[in-house]
Amino acid sequence: MKFISWNVNGLRAIVKKGFVETFQELNADFxxxxxxxxxxxxxxxxxxxxYQYWNYAERKGYSGTALFTKHQPLNVIYGIDAPEFDHEGRAITLEYPDFYVLTCYTPNSGSGLKRLDFRLGWEHAFLTFIQKLDAQKPVIFCGDLNVAHTEIDLKNPKTNHHNAGFTDEERAKMTALLAAGYTDTFRYFNPDVTERxxxxxxxxxxxxxxxxxxIDYFITSQRLQNHLQDAKILDQIMGSDHCPVELDVTDLTV
Structure with missing residues (x-):
């Protein structure tokens, strides 16, 4: 099965740049x-x-996520069960017999780190949420997580050290999440590759x-490692300031 994640930075704008054609060419399951x-x-x-599932922010023209799938889910969850964060349309989870799949847009800490505290609160609530899911069945989650985890994950680590997306606090949250039993799939296949x-x-x-x-990831429960086939960054695809990322897995029931 093929999974794709893409921060489109405004769906109405990218539709005018061939989004539907790219979507059809990628032919993803999710x-x-x-x-x-x-x-x-x-x-x-x-x-x-x-099937199309949408989660909208209360604030117009802001945030928002969607998840499209060929496979009808058993259940759909909007948000992360945290009212203080769930007004911004940042997460959708679909349940299947063998796993959960989730799309996520992590809050940006903003210029001057004015939303860093909000962001760190989200990180705590998000990990709590996925741990509850993971206790039932493994999780595949994707999205713009707004953090470059290590120095090889960005071009200029020294000059960006205290900027949003590369603060010690944000990177530590990612380290803690992975240590809780999750796999950064791109690094699983490409542990040392640079400039991607x-x-x-x-x-x-x-x-x-x-x-x-x-800063765009597919992360899975560690016990899915034997199901992972490949993880890719599709940096040749244009239309947004982000490119899509891909995960290929095998032997999961939908």
């Missing part, structure tokens, strides 16, 4: 998107063969110069 930046009724996507990124600033010709960050 396709999670982040930063839809819209409300219910503002777009209709014709995606034959897919999933987000580039629109400024300073960052994408042309590959001055990027790897």
């Amino acid at each position: 396709f999670g998107i982040q930063e839809t930046k819209l409300q219910a009724g503002q777009i209709e996507l014709d995606l034959p063969g897919y 990124y999933s987000w580039w600033s629109y400024r300073f010709h960052a994408r042309d110069n590959n001055a990027g960050w790897r």
Whole structure:
């Protein structure tokens, strides 16, 4: 099975840049998107063969996630069971016989780290949520997690050390999450590879110069490692300041 995750940075904008055609070409079993930046009724996507699930932020034109799948789930969960965070449309979980799949858009700590405390609170609530899921069956979660975990996950670690997405606090939260029993699938297959990124600033010709960050992930419960086939960064696909990331797995029941 193929899983795709993509921060589209505004779905209405990227639809005008060939999103539906790219979606069809990728032909994923599961396709999670982040930063839809819209409300219910503002777009209709014709995606034959897919069930569509949407979570909208209360604030217009902000955040938002969606999850499209060929496989009807047993159950759908919106949010992370934390009212203080669930008004921003940041997560959707689908349940299947063998696993859960979740798309997630982690809060950005913002300029001047003005939302760092909010972000760290989200991290605690999110880990609590996925641990409850994982206690029942393994979890596959994807999305823009807004953190470059290690120095090889961004082009300029020294100059970004205290910036949002590469603070000690955010990186420590990712370390703690993985230590709780989860696998960063790209690093599982590519432990030492460098200069592979999933987000580039629109400024300073960052994408042309590959001055990027790897902040989009597929993370799975460790006991799924024998099911993992490959993890890819599809950095040739344009349309957003992020590119899609892919996970391929085998032998799971839907």
